Each structure stands twice: as C-alpha cells, then as structure tokens.
Amino acid sequence: MRRFLRDNGLSLFFLVAFLLALGGQSIAGNADYNARQLTEGGAPISWVSYVTSSDFAVNVAENWQSEYLQFLLYIMITVWLVQRGSPESKKPGEQGRESDEEQKVGPHAEPDSPAWAKATGLRRTLFANSLGLVMGTIFVLSWLAQSVAGTANYNSEQLAQLQDPVTWLGYVGSADFWNRTLQNWQSELLAVLSMVVLSIYLRQRGSPESKPVGVPHQATGIEG
Amino acid sequence: MRWGAVAPPVAVVTIVALASLTGCASGEAPTAQRAAERFYSAVHAGQGxxxxxxxxPRAAEDLPLGGESCAEAVLRARLPAADRPRPQAAPTQVWGxxxxVRLSGDTVFLHRFSRGWLVRAAGCTPRGEQPYRCEVGS
Incomplete structure (x- = not known):
C-alpha cells in the first residue's frame, strides 16, 4: 500500500484535488443558483437536483473542454513547432514525427516496448497517435456537452426572463456560447504561452517541468 | 511535459451528462400545460x-393594486380567453x-416548485427581442 501511494502519488494527488474542487464547485454553485432563484421569484433546489442541472453541467463542461483543448494543442503542436531554450520543446531541427528508429516502433521496438508499438498497420498507427486521439475525443465530447447543457441552461434563463427559448443551433451561434468558450480558451492559451516562455529563463529546482537550475537559458528540451 | 495520465472517466461523465440533459424536459410538458389550463379555468369560472x-408567490404578491386582494386583482386583469392548447402552435417548452405553454389565446410562463408548476406570468404578448409583456407577473 505504502509503495502504491509512493509510486502513484502524482496521479492520486490530482485525483483527490480534482474531486475536492468539483465538490466545492457543486456546493458554491448550488448556493449561487439558489440565491439567483430567490431573486427571480423561483424556488431553491437541493444539492442533488443542482448537480444534475444544466447550470452545473455547463459550468463543468466549459472548463473541461478548454483544458483538454489546451493539452491536445500542446501535444500536437510541439511535434512541429519548437521554442529555443524551453524545456517544453524539442531541440530545433528535431521537428516532425521522427523516424521509426527514434520512436522505437516496428523492427526497432525493444523487448519491453508496448505490444502495439511492435505491431504493424492500423494497430501501430492507432497506438502511435493514441494520446492525441483520446485527448481530442474528450475535448470534442466536452465541447458538445457544453453546447447541450448550455442550451438547456440558456433556455431556462430565457423562460425565467419571459423570453422565447432557442434551438441548439441557435445557441451554438449565440454570444453566450462563444463568450463561455473563448473566455476559457484565452486563459488556457495564456497559461501555455507563459509556461513555454518563462521556463526558458526561470527555474524550479527539482521539478521535471523545469530545466536544472544551472542549465543555460539557450539549452532546449532538457527537463530536470 | 508529462501530462499523459488523464482520467478516462471524463468521457463517460460527459456522455451521461449529454444523455440526461437531452431527455430532461419531455416528461414535464403535459403537467405544466395542465397547470396553465387549470389557472385559466379558475379565472373563467370567477374563482379568484x-x-x-x-x-x-412573487406573481401573487405583485398583482394587487391599492387595497385589493389577489383574488380581486386576478379577475380584474385583462387576461385573454385562453384555456386550451393552441392548435398547430409551438409545443410546450420545458427547460429545467x-x-x-402556448394556449389558444395566450402564452403562459410557469416555474416548478416542490408543490408543482405555478404560473409565473400570463396574458403575455411577444415584443421581438424584448421580454414578453404580461398582464399577470413580470
């Protein structure tokens, strides 16, 4: 047990932190929703009703889609673009998908390589792109969930304000949908930009996301 | 950057959220419609x-003018003759x-409380992009 915790501490920390934050969001969101209901002459709802409501779903989904988009973009774009001096980047000149030998696939696979790295055809292609495919799929599903939950939430607010509801297509073209979407995208893109650029010049001793403290600013692709 | 381990249940949760949200409104439409019809039946029967x-509660509180009661005010309100679903009209919409509800001569807005659907606004006429103008509720 102790060894399991030590070997998986990073994943477990973020899993627990995620659940705590999601629980906190549901409690704060329920209180905020009920305050709005009282203002509009409606009725407060229970926590269980709130966590199955479109209000909670759209607020969760809009953040999920932007996070997965952020990681998807980073995974895919760093194949082709580099940033000199950044530990987040490959070295200049190494852009591209790299050779089978460098990627240790097919005949270049090692005895302990994953089975699908040794395979040929579709299985190898799928495995070689599996991280991007899964992250991309989750991004699309989350964005779709945001649009559906957003439609329900927007229409609930429209009716409470004595206005007509809209269709899903109408909502996807609405200012509310794009305001929610772009306000999340801009913050994620800024965070990635900051990480790429600041990690050229700044260090965090002991972190694998940083270059070792004594490595020169120009050194690229070296993680601590 | 080592970001590989991401929780797969995210996709499952997303699909569940989608499924629950797309089907959430359908079962409540007849109940909301009956509540609107009961309101109009009471008005037409003079049962203020x-x-x-x-x-x-908000609509009932805001309706009376001067010293009148809600019962007097709701019968005084200029509500149209409307007590049955409007043929070929847009169906009842329930969101959250x-x-x-669109009746033969009116559009009615309702809110669901623990004791059922109650009329938030009635006698409503559309104003384009603006909220409906309503004789009862606002």
Whole structure:
C-alpha cells in the first residue's frame, strides 16, 4: 500500500484535488443558483437536483473542454513547432514525427516496448497517435456537452426572463456560447504561452517541468 | 511535459451528462400545460382565490393594486380567453424548472416548485427581442 501511494502519488494527488474542487464547485454553485432563484421569484433546489442541472453541467463542461483543448494543442503542436531554450520543446531541427528508429516502433521496438508499438498497420498507427486521439475525443465530447447543457441552461434563463427559448443551433451561434468558450480558451492559451516562455529563463529546482537550475537559458528540451 | 495520465472517466461523465440533459424536459410538458389550463379555468369560472393559488408567490404578491386582494386583482386583469392548447402552435417548452405553454389565446410562463408548476406570468404578448409583456407577473 505504502509503495502504491509512493509510486502513484502524482496521479492520486490530482485525483483527490480534482474531486475536492468539483465538490466545492457543486456546493458554491448550488448556493449561487439558489440565491439567483430567490431573486427571480423561483424556488431553491437541493444539492442533488443542482448537480444534475444544466447550470452545473455547463459550468463543468466549459472548463473541461478548454483544458483538454489546451493539452491536445500542446501535444500536437510541439511535434512541429519548437521554442529555443524551453524545456517544453524539442531541440530545433528535431521537428516532425521522427523516424521509426527514434520512436522505437516496428523492427526497432525493444523487448519491453508496448505490444502495439511492435505491431504493424492500423494497430501501430492507432497506438502511435493514441494520446492525441483520446485527448481530442474528450475535448470534442466536452465541447458538445457544453453546447447541450448550455442550451438547456440558456433556455431556462430565457423562460425565467419571459423570453422565447432557442434551438441548439441557435445557441451554438449565440454570444453566450462563444463568450463561455473563448473566455476559457484565452486563459488556457495564456497559461501555455507563459509556461513555454518563462521556463526558458526561470527555474524550479527539482521539478521535471523545469530545466536544472544551472542549465543555460539557450539549452532546449532538457527537463530536470 | 508529462501530462499523459488523464482520467478516462471524463468521457463517460460527459456522455451521461449529454444523455440526461437531452431527455430532461419531455416528461414535464403535459403537467405544466395542465397547470396553465387549470389557472385559466379558475379565472373563467370567477374563482379568484383558486387562480391566485396557482400563481407563484412573487406573481401573487405583485398583482394587487391599492387595497385589493389577489383574488380581486386576478379577475380584474385583462387576461385573454385562453384555456386550451393552441392548435398547430409551438409545443410546450420545458427547460429545467421553467416552462412556456402556448394556449389558444395566450402564452403562459410557469416555474416548478416542490408543490408543482405555478404560473409565473400570463396574458403575455411577444415584443421581438424584448421580454414578453404580461398582464399577470413580470
């Protein structure tokens, strides 16, 4: 047990932190929703009703889609673009998908390589792109969930304000949908930009996301 | 950057959220419609107290003018003759705890409370992009 915790501490920390934050969001969101209901002459709802409501779903989904988009973009774009001096980047000149030998696939696979790295055809292609495919799929599903939950939430607010509801297509073209979407995208893109650029010049001793403290600013692709 | 381990249940949760949200409104439409029809039946029968009992607390509170009661005010309000679903009209819309019912001569807005659907606004006429103008509720 102790060894399991030590070997998986990073994943477990973020899993627990995620659940705590999601629980906190549901409690704060329920209180905020009920305050709005009282203002509009409606009725407060229970926590269980709130966590199955479109209000909670759209607020969760809009953040999920932007996070997965952020990681998807980073995974895919760093194949082709580099940033000199950044530990987040490959070295200049190494852009591209790299050779089978460098990627240790097919005949270049090692005895302990994953089975699908040794395979040929579709299985190898799928495995070689599996991280991007899964992250991309989750991004699309989350964005779709945001649009559906957003439609329900927007229409609930429209009716409470004595206005007509809209269709899903109408909502996807609405200012509310794009305001929610772009306000999340801009913050994620800024965070990635900051990480790429600041990690050229700044260090965090002991972190694998940083270059070792004594490595020169120009050194690229070296993680601590 | 080592970001590989991401929780797969995210996709499952997303699909569940989608499924639950797309189907959430359908079962409540007839109930909301019946509540709107009961309100109009009470008004047309001159039963002001009963009609006020079908209004949301906010609508019932805001309706009376001067010293009149809600029962007097709801019968005084210039509500159209409307007590049955409008043929070929847009179907009843239910989103979350809000509903819009289109009757033969009116559009009615309702809110769902623990004791059922209550009329938030009635006698409503559209104003384009602006909220409906309503004789009862606002």
């Amino acid at each position: 107290e009963a009609a006020c009992g079908l209004l949301t 705890d809000e509903a819009q």
